[in-house]
Amino acid sequence: MRSYESIRVGDSAQLSRAITQRDIDRFVELTGDDNKLHVDAAFAGTTRFKKPVAHGMLGASFISTVIGTKLPGDGALWFAQNLEFLQPVRVGDTITVRAQVVRKSDAHRIIELTTDIFNQSRQKVTTGTAKVRVLGPEKNGAAHESRGAAKPAAAPRLKTARKTALVVGGTGGIGSAVALQLARDGFDVAVHYRRSSEAARTLARTITGLGRKALALGSELETPAQAEELIASCLKRLGGLTTLVHCGGGDIPNIRLRDLGWDSVQEQLDTHVKTAFLLQKFAVPAMAERRYGKIVFLTSQAVERPSPQWLHYITAKAALSGMAKAMAVELAPLGIRVNLVSPGMTDTPLISSIPEKARLLAEAQTPLQRIARPEDVAGAVSFLVSEKSNFLTGETIRVNGGQVML
Numbered sequence: 001m002r003s004y005e006s007i008r009v010g011d012s013a014q015l016s017r018a019i020t021q022r023d024i025d026r027f028v029e030l031t032g033d034d035n036k037l038h039v040d041a042a043f044a045g046t047t048r049f050k051k052p053v054a055h056g057m058l059g060a061s062f063i064s065t066v067i068g069t070k071l072p073g074d075g076a077l078w079f080a081q082n083l084e085f086l087q088p089v090r091v092g093d094t095i096t097v098r099a100q101v102v103r104k105s106d107a108h109r110i111i112e113l114t115t116d117i118f119n120q121s122r123q124k125v126t127t128g129t130a131k132v133r134v135l136g137p138e139k140n141g142a143a144h145e146s147r148g149a150a151k152p153a154a155a156p157r158l159k160t161a162r163k164t165a166l167v168v169g170g171t172g173g174i175g176s177a178v179a180l181q182l183a184r185d186g187f188d189v190a191v192h193y194r195r196s197s198e199a200a201r202t203l204a205r206t207i208t209g210l211g212r213k214a215l216a217l218g219s220e221l222e223t224p225a226q227a228e229e230l231i232a233s234c235l236k237r238l239g240g241l242t243t244l245v246h247c248g249g250g251d252i253p254n255i256r257l258r259d260l261g262w263d264s265v266q267e268q269l270d271t272h273v274k275t276a277f278l279l280q281k282f283a284v285p286a287m288a289e290r291r292y293g294k295i296v297f298l299t300s301q302a303v304e305r306p307s308p309q310w311l312h313y314i315t316a317k318a319a320l321s322g323m324a325k326a327m328a329v330e331l332a333p334l335g336i337r338v339n340l341v342s343p344g345m346t347d348t349p350l351i352s353s354i355p356e357k358a359r360l361l362a363e364a365q366t367p368l369q370r371i372a373r374p375e376d377v378a379g380a381v382s383f384l385v386s387e388k389s390n391f392l393t394g395e396t397i398r399v400n401g402g403q404v405m406l
Helices: 021-031 041-045 056-069 154-158 173-184 197-209 224-238 262-290 311-334 356-364 374-384
Strands: 012-018 076-085 094-105 110-118 124-134 164-168 188-193 214-218 243-246 293-298 336-343 396-399
Touching: 012 056, 021 056, 056 076, 056 094, 056 110, 056 124, 094 124, 164 173, 164 224, 164 262, 173 188, 173 197, 173 243, 173 374, 188 197, 188 224, 197 214, 214 224, 224 262, 243 262, 262 293, 262 311, 262 336, 293 311, 293 374, 311 336, 336 374, 374 396
Parallel strands: 164 188, 164 243, 188 214, 243 293, 293 336, 336 396
Antiparallel strands: 012 094, 076 124, 094 110, 110 124
């Protein structure tokens, strides 16, 4: 058996076989295909072929032999094949079946091969391509994956590695709860802030008191250079970056549509989407090197239950959700999971200006009869950045007490 890692593009294997009448008789017996073109010389003589023709799939069946016994051999899962029959094969012909690797997909341990069949005159009689997944031996009840694949094998390596997290917007109500929860979960944490430097340093001291390493890092995150500098500081001072949690936000002014200008929409897009895009640009390479990483963005219940006068905010959060899902697809082969947490109304300073009546109404409309606390959101983030969620990506966890159920 050849391992996936040992197979190279350009590798090939072949076999030769003389086609006999017994082969055709046994193929008819096995499949029931007794088309006269294959078994009746008189009938075949009336066609343009003049002589009986061997079943096309008889020759093609030897592709399975090459794949199953030679390239890659044991462990081959042949799951796709296309064929084009170019010339007839008859009793007495000797066919040579040749398979050659033309492409590899490390994410799923798949090889793609050209599959060509030639007769004794070196004429190509059949051509096509095959796709084969190279299975590994079972190990501890789960398929053993190679280091080169997008694999759950990355998770066990993390158990012996330092867990490090950057919490963007770490001084906010949700951000600070997330930072503390991750510290309790065993993470070293970089607390990002824009202006609340003292709050960030106080939080970092609290995390240090829990026995974890902590940093307070300030950045406006308005340019690629600022994002690159923030990620570089995490990598250098924390010794790596396994987790990125974006809790950054800001005020959400109520603006009627007729009064809304694009500048307000752009401001929300910059706050929620641009910063997330810039940060992943520089965080992903470090995660990809280890073939493991967790990225969590905060979206909003308002995307699924829109509030009036919040078009600018809802547009940005909806765009963030779409970006996260697109990222999840592209980064999955690198072992990086991207997920979202969608809180409902949460008891933070951000809602301090909301009328008490609106708060009471939200509680009354919530099956669990209260609004979310920052610790509720932090618990969902804690799950998503843990090894327990390694088979989740592109998912949204709603933390709203049951207000929105999908």
